[in-house]
Amino acid sequence: MRGADAEARAAAHLQGLGRELLQRNYRMRGGEIDLVTREPCGTLVFTEVRQRRTRRHGSAAESVTSRKLALMHRAAQSYLIREHGRDDLPCRLEVVTIDGPADNGVLQVLPLNT
Structure with missing residues (x-):
C-alpha cells in the first residue's frame, strides 16, 4: 500500500501545481506510467513516482x-x-521522488532528459 500512498501524495502535489490529473497507472504490455497529467499550457506530463523509506x-x-x-x-x-x-503532442517525462515516509518524506519533481 505504500506505493499507492506515494502516488496519491505525488498526484496531490502535481495538482497543487495547477495540473489536471488525467490518469493513474496507465498500463501497456511491458510498461506503466504512474501518473499522466496536463499542465495549464496543454503539455502532457508522464510521471514515474519513486519512494525510498530509507x-x-x-x-x-x-x-x-x-x-x-x-x-x-x-x-x-x-x-x-x-x-x-x-504521438507528436507536446509532452515530457519526469520522476517524482519521495525520500522517507510517503506522507511526509522529502518530495522532489525531477524533469528527465530523454
Whole structure:
C-alpha cells in the first residue's frame, strides 16, 4: 500500500501545481506510467513516482534505471497513440521522488532528459 500512498501524495502535489490529473497507472504490455497529467499550457506530463523509506539501497532518484526510462518512453508513446491518435503532442517525462515516509518524506519533481 505504500506505493499507492506515494502516488496519491505525488498526484496531490502535481495538482497543487495547477495540473489536471488525467490518469493513474496507465498500463501497456511491458510498461506503466504512474501518473499522466496536463499542465495549464496543454503539455502532457508522464510521471514515474519513486519512494525510498530509507537510503539503505540509495535514494529514490537513484532507483530510476535506464531500462525504466526506456519503458516509460515506450508507455508514453503508447498512451499518446491510444488516447489521442497521434504521438507528436507536446509532452515530457519526469520522476517524482519521495525520500522517507510517503506522507511526509522529502518530495522532489525531477524533469528527465530523454
